[in-house]
Amino acid sequence: MRSLFNRLPCKRLAAARRSRRCLHSHSQPHPLLATFSRLSDDGPLPAALALLPDLTAAGVRADPISLCRLIKLCVRHGTANDGRLIHDHVSRTANSGGEAPDTGLLVSNSLISMYAKFGLLHDALELFGDMPHRNVVSWTTVVAALANAGGRKKEALRFLVDMKRDDVAPNSYTYSSVLGACGTPGVLAAVHASIVKVGLDSDVFVRSSLIDAYMKLGDLDSGRGVFDEMVTRDLVVWNSIIAGFAQSGDGVGAVELFMRMKESGFSANQGTLTSVLRACTGMVMLDLGRQVHAHVLKYERDLILHNALLDMYCKCGSLQEADALFSRMPRRDVISWSTMVSGLAQNGRSVEALKVFDLMQSEGSTPNHITMVGVLFACSHAGLVEDGWYYFRSMEKLFGIQPEREHCNCMVDLLGRSGKLDEAVKFISEMNFEPDSVIWRTLLGACRMHKNANLAAYAAREILKLEPEDQGARILLSNTYADLRQWLDAEKSWKVMRNQGAKKEPGRSWIELGKQVHVFIAGELSHPCSAGIVQELNRLIRLVTDLGYVPLTEFVLQDLESEQKEDLLKYHSEKLAVAFAMMNSMKGKPVRIMKNLRICGDCHSFVKLVSKSEGKVIIIRDPVRFHHFQDGVCSCGDYW
């Protein structure tokens, strides 16, 4: 310091001396404060923390700016215990004199934020409750913490009301936080209205949260409306709308928006790419997914993005690429492992799925409840009843995971599929949960598979008790009656549906070709190439008939003459898609088809034979699993 003073020119020297006198006119600062200030800025964190006990013992509180910096450093590199050391120091020392009254607030707010980031909501709320004064930042920090914590969204909204009552006006930070807590359309509309009222609706942060909130509630139109009204958009806003479309299952819409985003001059970042991959996953757009992969290479450390890529390969039925990616990934978390376990299981490779699960444990990764859903799914779809029981019974002891509804549902599926319907019923009556409609629907599906109409009727009635509006139960019930050729009962069930104005969801299949997705609807010849498709379909039918194909008319729902039945079967959406794919596919490349409903038995045997006669790998993904057809055999082993 002295040497610096000596080098200063005369006039500035006098001024500096004045200011030095000024500094010294107060009590001498503690000698450790300067070091603490430096360490809180650059770290290392442990060295800064080590000074705190001495300062506390001397009764000297570090300056608020340094403390806030240290808290930030702690959030970045530290543990909750380190954070508590800072809190302890602050509560055991008095605010030094001469500071503005708000400086205490500054540190308290930082501490609340830190506790929230460490997931210690209890400590955050306790500190908030002890504060003599709270400003908009204090309130917002708590609102954000509650909105981001699972299951505390209603409290976040209550705090918004309380802060207004306390005469603290919410700002754009508060609104962008609280929007994530709006769980119903009514609440969201009310919060949106107050945002407009206070004039914060043009804020770009508030807008992106609004878009996200609408999309998460499934209100795509309102989300799109907020997006369309915007004059200036940033990358996050684009990402919000693309993510919204991708998550709502409108993959084509998401990709269209992505193209528009690029035309507007924005470059995709990790968030964008993740959403685009999700869109590819939903629509089985493997080629586009591969193009995205090229951009993912830039972000080799981004686990979320890599997990999305892994899932895309799994759900597009390309396990080779999934496997290659998985083995190259430098880091894997529980989501990577779970994705791989489920991916293999859904593709009919249950034994490998269980091997990956073993590998996961031997590499020291701990499964979570979703991993276990994948494991049980693997067992149920391969008929591995004993293994399923083993994992179900030991998951709590081995991994501390209590069986939840989803796991019970997998068990009902496991028992039901394997024909142990009585055991499935016993399991339902003995489980720790009241059976919900999902469980009954699983049992109903098993009843249909094993043609047990009485039990099916019972399960369907249980579903309708819980969800009187649900037509799925009636459809499955009538399908069961149709399977048993109990046409009168089937018709009765259909009549109720007709009276209620219900329509069976039409079967839809789609396929990615070039940069386009081609959609086929059961019984509709709406595709521009329909004439050619029908011709191709007839050719395929002739070929497979020579190989022994006989239409399995039991998969038609209504009681029709057998020729009509065949006609209905002929135009199932997956058959139209297969014919179209045969006309356009590249030699040696597998055909990938996606379906909105489960594949029917007739189409299943048809596609098996087409794969044989055409020497083609055909992969069909239904909402639950995959069928890899090759050489007349399906990966599901006819068990699905």
Added chain:
DNA sequence: TTAGGGTTAG
């Protein structure tokens, strides 16, 4: 000192 978007199952 406070805020927005992205991954696994069902």
